[in-house]
Amino acid sequence: MSDITETDGLRVERRGALHLLTLARPDKMNALSAGLVEALIAAVDRAQAEQARAIVFQGEGRNFSAGFDFGDWESQSEGDLLLRFVRIEMLLQRVAATPCLTVALAHGRNFGAGVDLFGACKWRLAAPEASFRMPGLKFGLVLGTRRFAALVGAERARTILEQAATFDAEAALRDGFVSRLAKQDEWPAAADEALAVASALTDASRAQLYAALSLEAPDADLARLTRSAAEPGLKARVAAYLQAR
Numbered sequence: 400m401s402d403i404t405e406t407d408g409l410r411v412e413r414r415g416a417l418h419l420l421t422l423a424r425p426d427k428m429n430a431l432s433a434g435l436v437e438a439l440i441a442a443v444d445r446a447q448a449e450q451a452r453a454i455v456f457q458g459e460g461r462n463f464s465a466g467f468d469f470g471d472w473e474s475q476s477e478g479d480l481l482l483r484f485v486r487i488e489m490l491l492q493r494v495a496a497t498p499c500l501t502v503a504l505a506h507g508r509n510f511g512a513g514v515d516l517f518g519a520c521k522w523r524l525a526a527p528e529a530s531f532r533m534p535g536l537k538f539g540l541v542l543g544t545r546r547f548a549a550l551v552g553a554e555r556a557r558t559i560l561e562q563a564a565t566f567d568a569e570a571a572l573r574d575g576f577v578s579r580l581a582k583q584d585e586w587p588a589a590a591d592e593a594l595a596v597a598s599a600l601t602d603a604s605r606a607q608l609y610a611a612l613s614l615e616a617p618d619a620d621l622a623r624l625t626r627s628a629a630e631p632g633l634k635a636r637v638a639a640y641l642q643a644r
Contacts, residue, residue, distance in 0.1 A: 401413060401414045405423060406434075406438050407432070407434035407435050407437065407438040408422065408423050408424040408427075408429075408432060408434065408435040408438065409421070409422060409423060409435055409438035409439060409442060410423045410459075411442050411445075413449070413451075416450070416451050416452040416453065416594060416597070416598065417451065417452070417453050417454075417455065417590060417591075417593075417594045418442070418445075418446040418449075418451045418453070418454045418455070418499075419455045419457070419590065420439065420442050420443075420454060420455065420456050420457070421457050421458070421459055422435065422456070422457070422458040422459060422463070422464055423459045424459075425458075425459045425460025425461065426460075427465070427468060427470070428460070428461060428462050428464070428465035428507075428508075429458040429459065429460065429462060429463065429464040429465060429513065430464065430465045430466060430467065430468035430469075430470070430513075431464060431466060431467055431468055431487060431512050431513065431516075432468040432470070433468075433483055433486070435468075436483070436486050436487055436490055437486065439490050439516075440486070440489065440490050440493055442454075443490075443493045443494060443497055443499075444493065446497070446499055447497050447498065447499060450602060451499050452499060452500060452594060452597035452598055452602070452605070453499055453500045453501075453502060453590070453593040453594045453596075453597045454494075454497065454499045454500070454501050454502070455501075455502045455503075455504065455590045455593065456494075456501070456502065456503045456504065456516065456517075456520060457503075457504040457586065458504075458505070458506070458507075458513075460507075461506075461507045461508075462505075462506060462507025462508050462509055462513075462529075463503070463504070463505040463506060463507065463509045463513055463517060463529075464509055464510075464512070464513025464514075464516060464517075465508075465509070465510050465511070465513055466509070466510040466511025466512040466513040466514065466515075467483070467484075467487070467511050467512050469637070469641060472634070472637060473634075477631075477633045477634055480628070480633055480634070480637070481625070481628045481629055481633070484540065484542065484624060484628045485621070485624065485625060485628075487512050487515070487542065488542060488620060488621055488624045489621075490516070491515055491516065491519045491542075491543060491546070491620075492519075492615070492617045492620070492621075494516065494519040494520060495519045495546065495613075495615050496613070496615060496617070498602065498605055498606035498609055498610075499597070500521055500522065500593050500594075500596060500597035500605070501519070501520040501521050501522070502520060502521070502522040502523075502524065502589065502590065502593045503516065503517040503518075503519075503520035503522070503523050503524065504524050504525075504526075504581075504583075504586050504589070505517050505523070505524070505525045505526065505529045505531075505568075505577075506525070506526035506528065506529050506583055507526075507528070507529060507530075508529075508530050508532075509529065509530065509531050509532070510531075510532050510533070510534065511532075511533055511534060511535055511542075512535075512542060512543070514531045514532070514533050514543070515533070515542055515543030515546070515547075517531070518543060518546055518547055518550060518576060519543070519546060521609075522578050522589075522593060523576065523577050523578045524577070524578060524579055524580070524581045524586070524589055525568040525571060525572070525577045525580055525581070526568065526580070526581065526582055526583055527568055527569075527580050527582065528568065529567070529568040529571075529577075530565055530566065530567050530568065531565070531566055531567075531571060531576070532563060532564070532565040532566075533547070533559070533560060533563065534563040534640065534644070536560055536561070536563065537563050537640045537643075537644075538633070538636035538637050538639070538640040539627055539628075539630055539633070539636050540624070540627050540628055541623045541624055541626075541627040542624050542627075544556070544560065544623070545616060545619070545620055545623075546615075546620070547559075547560070547576070549614050550574075550575050550576050551574040551575055551576050552574075552575075555574055568580055
């Protein structure tokens with residue numbers, strides 16, 4: 400039996416020790432609005448508090464996530480935008496540090512912070528047609544950069560990020576950003592597999608394992624993000640990026 404709730408564009412289905420989080424803003428390509436980011440943070444915190452063993456992230460509609468929601472950026476101050484970027488960084492840190500086994504399921508075209516959310520998970524499955532692009536440096540934002548480099552290597556990360564290059568699922572698999580390819584009809588079985596793997600250890604042992612293997616640097620990541628976003632002229636840089644894309 401499952402318990403399903405939906406708020407701020409996030410559908411949460413709790414199936415015992417498995418929590419399935421679905422980004423449910425298909426009309427916006429599951430872009431990360433302020434409300435959706437807060438809902439994701441709350442859902443991860445709740446999963447951990449309820450001793451979930453696995454958390455699965457997926458997107459409804461054409462893709463996993465288009466990243467930061469620029470829909471109303473012009474009405475916001477630079478301070479408002481900075482806070483939104485900080486909250487995304489806090490979400491990424493929550494996902495990366497949770498003792499739950501995190502699984503991201505990506506399809507379609509994915510951008511920016513949506514790609515960073517995918518990369519923060521321990522299992523990263525992509526449909527064969529999925530693609531990824533991280534254009535944040537086009538407007539001076541350093542978000543998820545160190546974590547991406549930890550997965551693919553510094554040289555490869557620099558090559559991709561300095562060009563804001565789009566890379567497909569096959570390339571992501573070769574680079575280690577994607578754990579494996581899986582068609583969408585294979586995803587339910589992958590979620591069940593994740594729960595079985597997560598249940599093979601006690602909660603305490605799993606938490607100790609993840610902590611021992613972690614390469615997270617939360618304070619440094621937050622500092623880099625904040626310094627990059629706090630540079631004067633953030634809105635002008637965003638405007639130039641949106642005009643050029």
